Amino acid sequence: MPASFVALFVAVPVLALMVLGLPRADQRRADQRRALSVLRLPVFPRGTWIYGVALALAWSTTGMTIAVVPLELAASGLGGWTGLVIFLSIFIGFLCQPLARRMGNAGALALGVVLVPLGFGVLLVGVWGGGLIWVLAGTCITSAASYGFTYLAALAEVSRSAPGDRARATAGLFVYAYVGFSLPVMASGALADVIGLQRAMAGFAAVLAGGTAVAVLLWLGRGGVRRISGLPWRRPLPWR
Template structure:
């Protein structure tokens, strides 16, 4: 029972950390308007999140191995609250950039420590169950924040202090204190504070798939809302961002019944398909197609690819899960940020729709190349799950 309660509390904490990440997404355009900023500025602010997260992953991915899991997780909650407080006090594009950096650092600390901690709490041999809980909690958090702010704005009208912000500011300090009530399931090691991520052998394709999948999610969160606003559909931004992640959460139980390799292959099919449907919806100003495409990409990104990749690196690096998770997210957040910035610059020059079309072409080309290399390998890397089960 204690193990179940501890896992549940850790899941709530991880949900709250990631809830803060996209909390401000429906207000991106409003913050940019405070500084008369364009699409490039919006996407730079969005990608500033990776600017905080990448150094945390590259240098501090194994920090929790040295100081324990609880301190980085509690610090992530405090950083989320601080970022939100900055936006409340100084609503502007500059503050948005600062807040996104704080949120990136917090996410880097929490996700690397949280995945390893969940596996330690549940016990040896349940790494895949731990990965499912972590991906479920974080998927709900990433999507829930944007939806909560969207609903708050629909009830309150235009404001820089929506109810969702107040809820986060109230909950984060309480949960940060509660984090220290979690059991010491880990055994801190006498290692250096600064530890680089590791990339387990045979997992490159899972990392590449994460980069591809999350680049699509990044486009959906950062660029698509700008086009929705241009088409007088801005009120649907929160729902679109929520569906961009939540639909994947609903598909995770299905992904769990598949091998990691099978789930990854399905993700490769659904990622470009979903974005093409979304692009058609934006082109035709069809909300139905936009929502359908968003759901398909979410199914691929947060349903099959995310769970398969996180489970795979956990299984292949049982003694170094925090750093292996950091390595996976290095792939993921390079994809999450760099294409979005490029698309924002293209949007200011050629228009949002043209930028999205160019992204779709690049996405399909990258998918084809990755799958080709995966299949043409002399000895294609089988997933750790497949190896354990003896699947050929």
């Protein structure tokens, strides 16, 4: 077992106990302090569901890239590139965050929603054909959405929509995010045991595209298109 794993197993319980010692007072106002429980349920601000769903879809591609794509790379004799693929699946998104901030929340969301199925489709082409360039390109595209445009837009929007409860609103957003990050990967792994890895990835891509289409149609039906068009490119969008 790697020594880093042992260190992590020792550190986590210690850190958990340290968390219990953090201050439990709300200090939003200097003249008022109210005691808070160390454990509070997340909240889901009204009108932000599309950001949570979009982030879940985006992070599902990251989960697949980290957990499943390396298996296919190893089977194709490209296992030595796994580290770079995992690095790109996270790092490229951070490079896109300054651009996402300039676009505004709805614009960044719209671009991220397009990039998620597009990027995974490109990655899937590379996996099927053994083309490393396609795998790397698809990883970069999905990363741009997962940790760049979609992530930053979602985080900014839920924080703006719950100014008095940002921590709980952020926790609610990450409920969406980690459901997307984990459940589709586990389902694809179980499916791969039955029909094979490549077919399972194709099935995931189909569900991803379908889920994205449904989310976009619902969002547009509730006025999402008005939130994108006719608004300044560089100004944050003041809508809930």
